[in-house]
Amino acid sequence: QKEVEQDPGPLSVPEGAIVSLNCTYSNSAFQYFMWYRQYSRKGPELLMYTYSSGNKEDGRFTAQVDKSSKYISLFIRDSQPSDSATYLCAMSALTGGGNKLTFGTGTQLKVEL
Amino acid sequence: GAVVSQHPSRVICKSGTSVKIECRSLDFQATTMFWYRQFPKQSLMLMATSNEGSKATYEQGVEKDKFLINHASLTLSTLTVTSAHPEDSSFYICSAPSDGLAGITDTQYFGPGTRLTVL
Numbered sequence: 001q002k003e004v005e006q007d008p009g010p011l012s013v014p015e016g017a018i019v020s021l022n023c024t025y026s027n028s029a030f031q032y033f034m035w036y037r038q039y040s041r042k043g044p045e046l047l048m049y050t051y052s053s054g055n056k057e058d059g060r061f062t063a064q065v066d067k068s069s070k071y072i073s074l075f076i077r078d079s080q081p082s083d084s085a086t087y088l089c090a091m092s093a094l095t096g097g098g099n100k101l102t103f104g105t106g107t108q109l110k111v112e113l
Numbered sequence: 114g115a116v117v118s119q120h121p122s123r124v125i126c127k128s129g130t131s132v133k134i135e136c137r138s139l140d141f142q143a144t145t146m147f148w149y150r151q152f153p154k155q156s157l158m159l160m161a162t163s164n165e166g167s168k169a170t171y172e173q174g175v176e177k178d179k180f181l182i183n184h185a186s187l188t189l190s191t192l193t194v195t196s197a198h199p200e201d202s203s204f205y206i207c208s209a210p211s212d213g214l215a216g217i218t219d220t221q222y223f224g225p226g227t228r229l230t231v232l
Binding site (some may be wrong): 008032034037041042043044045046049063088092099100101104105106108 | 117119147154155156157159162188205206208210220221222223224225226
């Protein structure tokens, strides 16, 4: 069993839809959670960073963490074609960027006009 | 946010040659950098942790003699793929942690990646 499970998609939605992306994990030591966006043939770009259960909002993006269920989500409101990318969840047991991240496989999202 | 650059962005080489990839943190210092490899439609796989002033730490299954890492300064790490073969063709990405600098989230920031094609 992988430490982090993420549905690879592809996920196709119409413009303006609410998108829900999810990851589950098995390692209860994970305490810090990130979402990265990766456009084709580019490096990942940090979208959201959170470390506590609950919701964190930033513009059209909301990150949700449920540590009791070992489940994290990223919601995108009013999705745009420019949101089409692969979304990677990542997590770490320790705080600080100098610690290893464990990534999900990434979910490929396509927002259609 | 923090900026990490990589050079070159793309390289094509013949089998048996060596290729060097540079990773630089542009607006912050990084005593640690990470090197990842990503195959098409797969996630990032950590290859090694590069440490300034000391030897790199390699993940299980990664050949340290094939993938040479040198962390020459607080802003530069290099990955050299020695005697490259077609199976080494991949997307290589580095990252550097911000280490909690003011105004920057304390996590890893990624370079744009280097696409290596070995013929």
